[in-house]
Amino acid sequence: MLDGLVTKLADTPWSIGLHESLYMYAITESTHVMSIMLFVGTIAMVDLRLLGISYTKVPVSQMLSKMLPWTVAGFVLLVITGGMLFLAIPIRTYHSLWFRLKCMMILIAAVNIAIFTFKVERDKAAWDLGPVPRKSKICAVISLGAWGCVIVFGRLIAYNWFDCDSITSPAMAELTGCPLDPG
């Protein structure tokens, strides 16, 4: 089903226009990179606080509430520009191993955020300025690791090592959803 959807997407004038434009693709990609500074940058600073190794004089509640709007702003920019980048090259990106790994990491990071929001930070009033509990540190480490992987895998999408035309093993064909070349 997704296969058919990306093929349809690739035929839309929006996709062709983005793909063929001289400046729009570059502007979108550059904005995507700039937004990483905003999004992952603010997340990293909050995580360093949640690890209890930096900004220890800033109450956890204050750090979360004051940084979150900037993180959300970065997220919105990343989703818009990321969506446009996907729209420009839908079929190749959909089959990219790195894109799939990136999505998996985003999912892990999202689950981690949900656990933090609905469980971990519930009693944060008790450790707003005191020593941070283990559960907060674990969430921070997962967050730093997952978002770091998202950046690296995102960058690697540009490389064609595992594009469909170079897939020879059944396992890789399964992972990328590429047809296995009988030759």
Place this chain on the structure above:
Amino acid sequence: MSLYHTAQNIEASALGQTIRESTWLFPAIESAHLLALALLGGAVLIISLSVLGVDLKTPPAEIYKSAHRYMNAAVIVLLATGILLGISEPVKLYGRQAFWVKMISLAVALVITYLAFNPLVKRGASGIGMRSVTGLTMAAWLLVAMAGRWIGFS
């Protein structure tokens, strides 16, 4: 020897060749460059927001004490990885406008950050002058990031 000849010599160097001919080296260095960029963004932004009045219940000079370590670490990694990336394809870079825009904005960003922004934050400066320096610092680093990505397209 002209700058172009120097670029040709660097490109022919053993290190330049090694990075260029390896499948993984260039992407790995690029990835480290991007990770450091994110860290730099966070460090500059948290100090800047604090200066611009976002209330973290802690004075900007105190925020700076934590953030400047990450800022310095990120700048060192960015310069080191950036130099390695440059060594692998200096002739291409020589001809790209975006590269020169990036180098000039990088020089401006480093000067503003280390000669104005950081010392002023440490001193607890405030007011319209300090806010202007903060805005300029953020703008300069954003331009560096934008021009950097643009090198790949121009």
